[in-house]
Amino acid sequence: GAVVSQHPSWVICKSGTSVKIECRSLDFQATTMFWYRQFPKQSLMLMATSNEGSKATYEQGVEKDKFLINHASLTLSTLTVTSAHPEDSSFYICSAPDRTGNQPQHFGDGTRLSIL
Amino acid sequence: QKEVEQDPGPLSVPEGAIVSLNCTYSNSAFQYFMWYRQYSRKGPELLMYTYSSGNKEDGRFTAQVDKSSKYISLFIRDSQPSDSATYLCAIRAGGYQKVTFGTGTKLQVIP
Numbered sequence: 001g002a003v004v005s006q007h008p009s010w011v012i013c014k015s016g017t018s019v020k021i022e023c024r025s026l027d028f029q030a031t032t033m034f035w036y037r038q039f040p041k042q043s044l045m046l047m048a049t050s051n052e053g054s055k056a057t058y059e060q061g062v063e064k065d066k067f068l069i070n071h072a073s074l075t076l077s078t079l080t081v082t083s084a085h086p087e088d089s090s091f092y093i094c095s096a097p098d099r100t101g102n103q104p105q106h107f108g109d110g111t112r113l114s115i116l
Numbered sequence: 117q118k119e120v121e122q123d124p125g126p127l128s129v130p131e132g133a134i135v136s137l138n139c140t141y142s143n144s145a146f147q148y149f150m151w152y153r154q155y156s157r158k159g160p161e162l163l164m165y166t167y168s169s170g171n172k173e174d175g176r177f178t179a180q181v182d183k184s185s186k187y188i189s190l191f192i193r194d195s196q197p198s199d200s201a202t203y204l205c206a207i208r209a210g211g212y213q214k215v216t217f218g219t220g221t222k223l224q225v226i227p
Contacts, residue, residue, distance in 0.1 A: 006159070034214065041124075043204060043219045044160070093159050095215075104150045104206075105215060107159035 003027055004096050006108025014116055015086060021079045021111045023094030029074035030096035034105065035067075038091040050077040084115045117142050122205055122218030131227050135192040139205035139218045142186065146216075149181050150206040151190045153199075154220065160204055164190060195225045 005024045013019055023033055031052045036044040048069055049057040056069035066088075068080040077096075081088055091112050095105040122139045129135055137151075148167045152160035164179035166172045172179045180189040188207075192199055205218040 004159075043217045046214055049214065091157070095159075104148070104162050104165045106162070107152075109159045110157070112157060 003106045004094065004108040006094055006111055008111060009109060010112045010114075012114045012116065013084065016083055017115075019081045019084055019113060021081075021092055021094075021113075023077045023079070023096070023108055025075045025096045025106075028096075030077075031074060033071060033077040033094055033096045035069065035077075035079050036093045036095065038093060038110075040091075044093060047079075052077075081113065084113070086115045089113055089115045119143055119216045120205060120207055120218045123221055124219050126222040126224060128224045128226060129195055131195060131197060131225055133195050133225075135190075135195050135199070135223060135225075137190040137192075137203050137205075137221050137223070139188050139207075140186055141188070141207050141216075143209070144183070144186065145209045146207040148208040149179070149188050150208075150215070151177075151179055152204045152206055152217075154202045154204060156201075160206075163203075195223075197225045197227050200224045 003026050005026055007022045033050040035047045037047050038044050046059050047062045050069045050071040052071045052074055058064045071077040091110050093110040095107045097105050120141045151164040153163050154160045166179050166181055169181050169183045176193045178191040202220040202222045204220045206215045208215045
């Protein structure tokens with residue numbers, strides 16, 4: 001069964017709205033979670049690394065004020081797309097490595113974000 | 117040069133064929149090698165995971181790693197229409213290091 005749960009799976013909203021996406025590890029604690037973005041027919045691009053109890057680490061070119069990440073507990077990380085615009089429409093996916101850190105990442109099922 | 121190179125395809129094969137998917141990488145620091153399968157509008161699903169050169173087999177899937185050539189492969193035997201998906205190779209240096217993905221190869225298995 002799924003070990004990483006992502007919610008919502010699909011959201012449509014108006015331009016200017018802020019949207020929050022949740023990523024939960026279901027049966028393990030995740031001190032680190034990763035947020036990816038995937039455009040149609042393209043691969044996953046890492047946006048940021050979410051660290052429990054500390055600030056997220058953003059990849060080059062990703063606006064930290066635009067994509068707010070909060071990792072308040074060992075099982076939950078959230079990504080908030082602030083003042084979303086049509087160009088933010090994409091497929092957002094989170095992942096978490098197993099507690100040992102040496103196991104491969106488990107992925108959520110993704111959130112399809114459509115900004116009108 | 118990209119860290120991971122993967123032919124995007126698409127690759128179309130008849131049912132029952134052996135499928136070969138490949139990736140090359142440039143950084144010898146990479147130690148962990150994974151193959152994920154992604155269906156449309158879904159998150160990637162782990163298929164194979166290995167951290168050493170050689171072959172690893174799991175049912176119809178075989179992952180092959182050649183660190184000296186920086187080349188990894190995934191073989192699918194007796195391919196089925198349900199195998200139709202995008203296959204992503206993924207590589208990591210170690211521990212909590214970030215994962216670098218290939219662009220993905222779209223596979224279609226025709227009944």
